Amino acid sequence: MSPFLSRIVVAAVLLPVVLGIVWLGGWWLFGLAVVGGLLALHELYAMARALRPIVLGGYIGLVLALLGAQLGGTTWLLAGILSSLPAALLVFFVSSARQHAVAGFAVTLLGVAWVGGGLSLLVLLRDIPDDGRLLIFTTLLAVFADDTAAYFVGRAIGRHRLAPAISPGKSWEGFVAGTVAAVLVTFFALYEQDVVTTGESLVLGLAIALAATMGDLFESAVKRDLGVKDSGTLLAGHGGVLDRVDSLLWAGPAAYVTLLALA
Numbered sequence: 001m002s003p004f005l006s007r008i009v010v011a012a013v014l015l016p017v018v019l020g021i022v023w024l025g026g027w028w029l030f031g032l033a034v035v036g037g038l039l040a041l042h043e044l045y046a047m048a049r050a051l052r053p054i055v056l057g058g059y060i061g062l063v064l065a066l067l068g069a070q071l072g073g074t075t076w077l078l079a080g081i082l083s084s085l086p087a088a089l090l091v092f093f094v095s096s097a098r099q100h101a102v103a104g105f106a107v108t109l110l111g112v113a114w115v116g117g118g119l120s121l122l123v124l125l126r127d128i129p130d131d132g133r134l135l136i137f138t139t140l141l142a143v144f145a146d147d148t149a150a151y152f153v154g155r156a157i158g159r160h161r162l163a164p165a166i167s168p169g170k171s172w173e174g175f176v177a178g179t180v181a182a183v184l185v186t187f188f189a190l191y192e193q194d195v196v197t198t199g200e201s202l203v204l205g206l207a208i209a210l211a212a213t214m215g216d217l218f219e220s221a222v223k224r225d226l227g228v229k230d231s232g233t234l235l236a237g238h239g240g241v242l243d244r245v246d247s248l249l250w251a252g253p254a255a256y257v258t259l260l261a262l263a
């Protein structure tokens with residue numbers, strides 16, 4: 001099966017399931033976030049195995065971050081992220097493996113804050129009373145529009161490299177097209193929905209677009225530093241789970257924080 005056909009098959013099978021769970025929200029979404037988060041975190045720690053991440057401590061921190069967000073909001077989300085430190089320290093003490101403490105703890109906490117924190121704030125975005133479903137689907141659609149427009153415009157007319165040392169395939173032309181697409185999607189999705197004003201919807205769309213690009217570039221920088229092309233092979237032509245959610249891990253928190261600021 002060709003890589004392109006593999007991408008189509010994987011998307012056709014998984015996308016309806018994921019969107020259905022997002023629609024249901026609640027503990028269904030929590031379960032999806034735990035499974036997806038553990039897979040993405042596993043990929044990160046596998047890429048960074050030379051730095052000896054304290055894997056079990058990171059897994060514990062991610063689950064507790066998501067559980068804290070589900071049960072208690074941002075305060076307990078932060079407590080869950082911080083719990084990865086004593087959990088990792090305990091595993092470090094009882095492990096017989098020789099490890100570099102600074103690098104191991106750093107990459108462990110990075111994974112929990114990046115993957116666990118990003119997914120937790122997506123969960124909190126979905127849990128916003130009355131409008132959570134609309135807002136998370138708006139965010140998902142805006143990120144998709146951003147990625148799609150940036151890809152096709154970049155391939156067609158992209159001449160000026162956006163970040164040549166990190167991601168040579170990205171162009172300023174694609175970035176502008178993606179940003180415009182995300183802003184327009186957010187504007188039309190929230191138009192006359194009594195959620196935010198017209199001006200606020202434009203601000204929200206811009207925040208999502210900028211964060212999605214930063215999330216993509218951040219993962220590219222991590223992969224380049226660790227010397228890998230894809231985070232994994234689980235999703236066939238799509239690469240790994242982390243490759244698929246990198247933009248959302250930044251865009252979701254950006255949407256949530258922007259909405260808090262606009263409230």
